[in-house]
Amino acid sequence: MEMVILIGLQASGKSTFFRTYFANSHELISKDLMRNNKRPSRRQAQLLTAALEAGRSVVVDNTNPTLEDREALIKLGRQYKAKIIGYYFDSTLQDCLNRNQQRTGKAKVLDVGLYATLKKLTPPDYSEGFLQLFQVAIAPHGAFNIQPWEVEQTDGKPEV
Ligand SMILES: Nc1ncnc2c1ncn2[C@@H]1O[C@H](COP(=O)(O)OP(=O)(O)OP(=O)(O)O)[C@@H](O)[C@H]1O
């Protein structure tokens, strides 16, 4: 059983990545599915607990930018002995702003949200408890380039 944690700015490709690689095997947990809930964090914890208790693998598809956001998830995952796997979406702010502009309807968010997430964004680290960490870049023709996480290759936050 796995708990996959996606980490990245809005419009960095997380939900598309979920649909491409995990939709058939993992349950989607996302606060985007709880927009009308008054306490989305509590609801998310309930859904996560239910899935893990039943032995289902999950993908947590939020921006998950801070250590605290991830700590709560990892703690829960570990209680159920899930393998904790992280994917960091390494995109520039400008590329995310551009992709966000191209979205329509509810998928399109306010640009200020991207700036706010960038400010908080702390790249993940194995010390948080990840068994595996990868970095993901959007490649040409709708593909994703997935590389093992190497701290030396990045100075942390995406370039502005
Ligand atoms: N590999 C890709 N190649 C080209 N375009 C992509 C790719 N992945 C995602 N996109 C496009 O980028 C936009 C943002 O993708 P997506 O909705 O998956 O991002 P997100 O990280 O889930 O954003 P949010 O955090 O706001 O939910 C979408 O319009 C999507 O079609």
Ligand SMILES: [Mg+2]
């Ligand atoms: Mg999304």
